[in-house]
Amino acid sequence: QLQLVESGGGLVQPGGSLRLSCVASGFTLDTYVTGWFRQAPGKEREGVSCISSRGGRTNYADSVKGRFTISRDNAKNTVYLQMNSLKPEDTAVYYCAAVEPFPGVTACLAGRAGVRSWGQGTQVTVSS
Numbered sequence: 001q002l003q004l005v006e007s008g009g010g011l012v013q014p015g016g017s018l019r020l021s022c023v024a025s026g027f028t029l030d031t032y033v034t035g036w037f038r039q040a041p042g043k044e045r046e047g048v049s050c051i052s053s054r055g056g057r058t059n060y061a062d063s064v065k066g067r068f069t070i071s072r073d074n075a076k077n078t079v080y081l082q083m084n085s086l087k088p089e090d091t092a093v094y095y096c097a098a099v100e101p102f103p104g105v106t107a108c109l110a111g112r113a114g115v116r117s118w119g120q121g122t123q124v125t126v127s128s
Contacts, residue, residue, distance in 0.1 A: 001026040002117045004096045009122030012086055016126070020081040022096030022119060030054070030074035032116060033099040035108045036081045038092035038124075049081060050099065050108035059105040063089070086126045093121040 008020040022034065035050040049060045049070040058070050069082040079096060096119040099108045107113040 002098075004098060004117050004119035006094065006096050006119045006122040009094060009124045011125045011127065013128055014087055014126055016086050017082070017084045018086065018124060020083065020094055020096075020122060020124075022079045022081075024077045024098065024117075027098070027117075028074075029072070029077045029079065029098060031101070033101045033105060033108050033113065034070075034072060034079045035097045035099050035113075036070065036079075036094060037097060037111075038090075038094045040092040043092075045095075045111070047109040047111055048094070050105040051079065052105055053101055057105050059109045061109065083124070086124075088126050091124060091126050093123055095119050095121045 003025045004022055006022050030053055036048040037045050038048050039045040051058045051070045051072055055072050067085045072079040098116040100114040
């Protein structure tokens with residue numbers, strides 16, 4: 001119930017690509033802002049990207065702009081994160097979250113919006 005399940009993580013070389021997926025069950029994801037967050041060992045959780053409930057607005061951390069793209073397919077109750085030109089600094093556990101839609105994607109990225117549900121995370125490792 002009210003579950004999010006991430007998939008698509010793995011081990012890639014620097015410069016490689018991965019696409020993460022987040023599938024919701026028990027509720028309709030199209031009523032929520034959705035965010036991707038990550039946490040590396042010894043570091044605090046940080047916002048990576050957020051997308052509005054209809055996909056019309058997106059926001060990205062400065063460190064991933066131009067490399068990552070967030071999208072959603074509400075018919076499939078799924079949100080994606082396409083990650084290109086991966087760097088070792090991107091290594092982390094990536095979490096999907098359904099976020100209350102107020103006040104918006106800027107607050108979501110900053111961690112100032114309430115979270116309705118967290119996924120369990122998927123490991124992304126970028127290494128030679």
